[in-house]
Amino acid sequence: HPAVIAAFVGAAVLAALFVWRERRATQPMLPLSLFSHRLFALTSLVGLLVNIAIYGLIFVLSLYFQRINGLSAWWTGLAFVPMMAAVLPVNLLAPRLAERIGPCPTIVVGACVSALGCLGLLWIAADTSYWMICAQMIAISSGLGLLVPPLTSTLLGSVEKARSGIAAGVLNATRQTGSVLGVALFGSLVAAERAFMAGLHLSLLVSAAVLLLAAVVIGLGAPARG
Template identity: 70%
Template sequence: MPGTSLKCPATLRDAPQSRLKPDRSGFSTPLTLAAMSLGYGVVQLDVTIVNTALGSIGASLGGGVSGLQWVVSAYTIAFAAFILTAGALGERIGAKRVFVAGFAIFTAASVACALSPNAVILIAARAVQGFGAAVLVPNSLALLSHAYPEDKACGRAVAIWAAGASLALTAGPLVGGGLIELVGWRSIFVVNLPIGLAGLWLSWRYASETARTPQREIDLPGQLAAIAALGSLAGAIIEGSSLGWSNPFVIAGFVVAAMLAMLFVLQERRASQPMLPLLLFGHRMFALTSLVGLLVNVAFYGLIFIFSLYFQRVNGWSPFKTGLAFVPMMGAVLPVNLLAPHLAERIGAPATIALGTALSALGCLALLGIGQGTGYLAMCAQLIVIGGGLGLLVPPLTSTLLGSVEKQRSGIAAGVLNATRQTGSVLGVALFGSLAGQHNALLHGAHLSLVISVGLLLAAAVAICFGASRPATQ
């Protein structure tokens, strides 16, 4: 989730001034920011750090490509499915209480990952980790908004919060590769323990609680339908490569996913306080930017998974060398994030989004010639272009989405964008991993994944350009 919005949630900005502001020392506010940054940073760290361990985890626990897909996807499925409910829970009983619980869950699950004796336990622990991540992200923003009541100060705080997460996203592969080389793959989860303990203490000691809204309902039927639908769809795609697409269990998985998705939509239409307000999609630019976020994440995070396997299994690179290979790609995101708003002011947000997606598509297209033993220098520039394209499109994408809805709904709109993008990550890893897992044709699957990514990214560029050029109907 690089390039997160630098706006504070308006739902909290405009909340009644019933939230009591306790006496705070001069260090309380910056230390609250530090705790929130640790929370978001550790979530982003685990998005990328695991990819460098795929080869080592596979060699240690077995399970093939489908097992590795589940190790990655279990985290993002829970992350995508629970993030909206976690924000609502924070509104209902207090964001600090929920955030602290989320940090404790994430930290405990990280220890369970490190101690996992087999792939099944690891996948289950990763799912719990993803749930903890879903709790941390929206409530960290809520607590930042509470700690910095002035818009300008809050904007600066969120910028620091997002920059720290981008740094963690970039450092993840390198740190993970180094730890695996020195200690082993389990160490990439142990590293979360000191971060988690520090974040827990800082948030418990210095963050102040937000006002509770007891009337805020939790859409439990919608939540259950969402996670079941997403899990069934991801499972059908992942297992399709190993069991065969005509296997009855795979077909049943697709059918169940479709039925649950329809039940989810029906539930959201009739719920008084839905988990996902469908009326938001009546705003054309909201719908378009959500679609772009989904398509971009399918391509980007699916390719990270594929490149991790390619570097380690096809080219035989070590985890550290694999992590090092991702640094330029991830490192391009943050500086281009900073340039993107200025470019959007000059040529417009839709054009900037389209340019970012087109650049990433060009980078994918230029990588179609990779083969066994392709040197890194022949790939580095293309990887930087892919990362730079992502960095260019996400800030205007987020600001356009938030600007497409009423100010008081920007908090839920940001949550929907995060959920949509994480859903794209789940589908990307499931789809591209399945292509690479067929008959051990990893290189062929990598080429197919690049072709699909080009198509998805260009489709996103066309969608945003065409949608933005149409006259408004509202």
């Protein structure tokens, strides 16, 4: 649609102007020098990729429960409870695993677990049992719970303590941007008439590919001591 294309063009122009202005500001809102730290740049990118995959997928799964299974918005929300409930206990285990194998390998493991959960849903159909879907949703959220704590700590540890607040803000901004991009991308894939399931399957493949890309980015790009 012309409006969408115009919005992308406008975003590109404004982004270029933002970078131009920040380079010349004496006290920039976003110090671009932060991205000279390899771990900071890598973890910011991973945060973007992970949220594209996870939150875009949550969006299309909520449409699946309502449009295909006929659930109400209330019951659709309850259908995600087991998925979200798995995040907290895995969050508590993540620091221990990071101490054993390192934060970057822990991020890799978490991204791969979520990717496997996405691939495990490729056989989803209109009549698939909720509990079979739920098991894969828990795998997806468990991977997310495993990678977020070391992702955050690695990003904050890559910059000086005086810039921790700015660093946390950048990570939050990149993750929120990823969420918006994921919803927009996957929403467009399932929007076609009578092609929702094909779009859902394609969304699952894209999610798995993006998560594996995030694992490769941090696994191969991070320095050994990271």
